[in-house]
Amino acid sequence: MKPDNVHELDYEAYKTLLLEMAQEHVVATLLGMIVRQLARRPHVALARIWLIKEGDCPCPNKEATCEDNAKCLHLVASRGRSLVDKDADWSRLDGAFSRFALGSRKVGWIAATGKAVEVNDTEKDSKWIARPEWARREKILGFGGQPLLYKGEVLGVLSIFTRDLLQHEELVWMRMIADHAATAIVNARAFETINRLQEQLELECSYLREEVQEARAFGDIVGQSEALRSVLKQVELVAPTDTNVIILGESGTGKELVAREIHKRSLRQDRPLIKVNCASISRELYESEFFGHVKGAFSGALKDRAGRFEAADGGTLFLDEVGEIPIDLQSKLLRVLQEGEYERVGDEKTRKVDVRIIAATNRNLKKDIGKGLFRQDLYYRLSVFPLEVAPLRYRKEDIPLLAEHFLGLIQKRGNRKLPRLTKTSLKELQGYDWPGNVRELQNVIERAVIISQGDPLRFIWPDEKGAYDTTETSAEDSGSDDEWTVVPDSEMKQRERRNIIAALEKSDWTIYGARGAARLLGIKPTTLSSRIKKMNIRKP
């Protein structure tokens, strides 16, 4: 017959715990399971686990200040029941004993020496008990603390406070549970690392697949204008530094191309450049897109997912159209830029990341700051090195090279012979103002190649509203069913002459370009020129 303060041991429960520990692959779940199962025994008042981690943290334990802050014991799991206070929550991980410096008090001593501590009657042996009045109040009699040892290395400490005396057999079991727990922790950590790496690889792969597709459209930066050369000189200067860069310029000027060039020439070139088009993310998904999420964080979050910051770790993050980031997310972006830290949506764990930011915008961010749409502190963080790409209309001397370049790309793609660029067609291209910049030029050339079956290239120009109409109407199908009135040939010629003069007057005597007379008449500028010559039309 056992005395009152000695309990029966439940071997089956301990065996089940050993098995369950071996099967658990998530560290947090594993730790929770160990303390929960231990605290389920009626005589166990409190079960706790501390693990050795980086010690550079706010330490609430005044008596146990770390000497060098390099590492200390962190309380990572706790379960138990108070006898006196029904509302006390003993699963909390904060409070005075949430940290112990190595060597400090009993928990620190166990971790520093790798030896167990057993107290079998707290009344008689109170040396290790920090708060004897607490032990008395809670009727705590025993304490068993075991180091979590794996291959001779101490990972942390497992401990129980009991309301019965500890038996020798139970201490043997505690040792066994601690050994299995240490191995299970190492295994679960390894599984977590594998999962994280696999997830990161998958994500990197999917982003890189996007990249490869986009990169096909990107080649070298073409152009010789003074404005472009000055940009390239700055790219050369800033690329090898780790400075954040903001690229300013109208849409289609080549900002993304410049961003890629900076990454290509940087020390991060072997790591990914991950692009985020801030204008194309729906508002609710911003945070998850940037920082990732954990399973169940919101409806549709079916599994853990890393964000673009994580995918770009060690590399460059290109934030295209950065001015579109909602103001409420800007503070989170600022934090990751300042401290390199963030959390996935729905996760408490703080993660570290090392990325260089290249941002681009066609907006006037200073105006947006004034309107409260953009944070000034974020603007200063991003715009350490501003780079401005000029609109194409201010560097028309780049047009011939760019046009040749795009024709060359089309030729490579289609492997066919293309119409050559004549002086006249170049002049026509240079006569236009290109509100859509280089992207518009590229599109106009692609379209021209499609509609011009042979030489020379025939361009389609946008209407007054800037819209392109690619459906060509021919004289045949524009006729009506009304009876045709015959007009004498001399009259026809006069009418044609008057029509051309009217078009020239309307277009201020310009032939080429979107507002040119040729466009109004719907004929090629070269055709119009030869007609003007033939009809001997002169500007008054």
Ligand SMILES: Nc1ncnc2c1ncn2[C@@H]1O[C@H](COP(=O)(O)OP(=O)(O)OP(=O)(O)O)[C@@H](O)[C@H]1O
């Ligand atoms: N100097 C250049 N040489 C060769 N191609 C260029 C040049 N500038 C722009 N392009 C091409 O023009 C297209 C538009 O360029 P890009 O996407 O870099 O412009 P952007 O300024 O980032 O546009 P947006 O602001 O709309 O995102 C791309 O296909 C790009 O390859």
